[in-house]
Amino acid sequence: MERSYADELEPGDAVLVKGWVHEVRDLGGIAFVILRDTSGKVQVKLDDSVDDELVELGTSLSRESVIAVEGAVEEEERAPTGVEIVPSSIEVLNEAEPELPLDPSGKVDAELPTRLDNRTLDLRKEDVKAIFEIRGEVQDALREKFRSLDATEINTPKIVATATEGGTDLFPISYFEREAFMNQSPQLFKQMMVGSGLERVFEIGPIFRAEEHNTPRHLNEATSIDFESAFIDDDEAMHLCQEVTVAAYERVHEECQEELDALGVDLEVPETPFEYLTYDEAIELANAEGLEHELEWGDDLTTEAEQALGDAIGEHYFVTDWPADTKPFYVMKGDETARAYDMMHPRMELMSGGQREHRVDRLRDEIAAQGLEPEEFEYYLRAFRYGMPPHAGWGLGLERLLVTMLEIDNVREVVLFPRDRQRLAP
Numbered sequence: 557m558e559r560s561y562a563d564e565l566e567p568g569d570a571v572l573v574k575g576w577v578h579e580v581r582d583l584g585g586i587a588f589v590i591l592r593d594t595s596g597k598v599q600v601k602l603d604d605s606v607d608d609e610l611v612e613l614g615t616s617l618s619r620e621s622v623i624a625v626e627g628a629v630e631e632e633e634r635a636p637t638g639v640e641i642v643p644s645s646i647e648v649l650n651e652a653e654p655e656l657p658l659d660p661s662g663k664v665d666a667e668l669p670t671r672l673d674n675r676t677l678d679l680r681k682e683d684v685k686a687i688f689e690i691r692g693e694v695q696d697a698l699r700e701k702f703r704s705l706d707a708t709e710i711n712t713p714k715i716v717a718t719a720t721e722g723g724t725d726l727f728p729i730s731y732f733e734r735e736a737f738m739n740q741s742p743q744l745f746k747q748m749m750v751g752s753g754l755e756r757v758f759e760i761g762p763i764f765r766a767e768e769h770n771t772p773r774h775l776n777e778a779t780s781i782d783f784e785s786a787f788i789d790d791d792e793a794m795h796l797c798q799e800v801t802v803a804a805y806e807r808v809h810e811e812c813q814e815e816l817d818a819l820g821v822d823l824e825v826p827e828t829p830f831e832y833l834t835y836d837e838a839i840e841l842a843n844a845e846g847l848e849h850e851l852e853w854g855d856d857l858t859t860e861a862e863q864a865l866g867d868a869i870g871e872h873y874f875v876t877d878w879p880a881d882t883k884p885f886y887v888m889k890g891d892e893t894a895r896a897y898d899m900m901h902p903r904m905e906l907m908s909g910g911q912r913e914h915r916v917d918r919l920r921d922e923i924a925a926q927g928l929e930p931e932e933f934e935y936y937l938r939a940f941r942y943g944m945p946p947h948a949g950w951g952l953g954l955e956r957l958l959v960t961m962l963e964i965d966n967v968r969e970v971v972l973f974p975r976d977r978q979r980l981a982p
């Protein structure tokens with residue numbers, strides 16, 4: 557018999573359902589096994605209309621064992637889903653140990669490390685599962701949006717020869733007889749692609765950062781949504797980031813109501829256009845809010861400053877025209893400022909990007925000015941010698957997009973198996 561799911565059972569059906577034992581409720585004289593599958597839960601009734609052997613088997617099942625139940629679906633007003641199954645057979649496919657490391661019904665809270673150590677059990681909880689359903693939906697929405705913008709999806713190498721985002725948070729690995737690194741971002745490769753026949757590209761993929769400290773917003777392996785396009789400038793790039801962000805919110809708003817309910821989130825699609833502040837305006841506004849550590853021109857925005865700005869603005873916003881020294885070599889620079897922009901959520905930075913330096917001589921000088929060896933970037937610089945269009949792009953953190961959208965405190969919550977200073981398995 558073909559398998560049926562818990563959420564599609566109609567009175568009168570003869571069905572086979574498969575899933576986990578969520579709970580056994582023995583009320584004496586009548587008992588219920590609550591079976592849970594990916595679609596929901598259904599009650600299996602064990603009373604005197606059912607074989608004694610089946611009642612005995614059903615009431616002795618350990619929680620979270622995997623079972624297959626065949627039987628008849630009957631209407632039952634008092635059942636949570638309005639129906640119940642009267643079983644003709646129950647087969648134990650896999651028995652769970654009686655002591656569970658955490659409670660998948662969610663009635664008893666567990667600490668995050670316990671949950672991450674037992675992620676499969678943790679993901680049986682409705683709210684945790686909802687996060688990853690939404691994460692999948694967001695990635696689908698992003699791909700659809702990028703494709704509607706004529707961007708080609710690319711996959712760039714994750715084992716690389718050079719750093720792109722500064723040398724301190726780099727993971728070295730041994731690559732046969734040479735030293736190599738885990739990629740900090742697809743930056744150099746996505747730029748090379750806008751000079752190829754592809755012109756406009758995106759990638760949703762892992763980035764690796766050797767962050768020394770555990771924080772609720774940093775991971776050592778994160779997922780970056782990267783975009784890069786030939787023949788656009790900073791304004792258009794920022795506008796596209798806004799559009800892509802809103803497309804993700806809209807999809808979740810339209811398609812994920814059940815998941816949002818499970819998380820208790822009342823999602824509002826952000827209002828557009830997002831506000832634009834220059835860096836100068838941002839530090840002035842932040843200082844006016846009364847910071848413990850006042851910002852001086854040239855400082856990066858501190859967490860405290862980001863919070864003050866977020867409180868003052870209350871919606872997504874961009875910060876543009878950063879001091880040249882705060883930005884990497886590949887961003888186009890004027891005398892004092894860089895044509896760089898960040899997109900912020902009131903809680904934290906979500907995206908960084910910039911108009912890129914496409915003039916090879918200046919790019920080489922910038923690499924050297926940052927204390928790096930231009931020779932090591934020859935593979936990248938070569939692409940700029942044979943026709944590189946003006947271009948711009950950005951990198952948006954998927955985990956930060958999700959935690960801000962879903963009002964979650966810690967980025968680890970939205971990663972199946974997060975990597976941080978302490979955690980390398982599972």
Ligand code: AMO
Nearest residue numbers: 741743765774775778906907908909950951953956
């Ligand atoms: P940046 O280093 O600012 O820029 O990264 C872009 C965005 O990626 C996310 N992110 C992270 N999320 C979690 N944990 C981390 N350790 C982490 N590091 C980065 C953030 C951040 O805003 N190449 C440029 C982008 C570009 O210019 O196109 C870059 O990597 O949300």
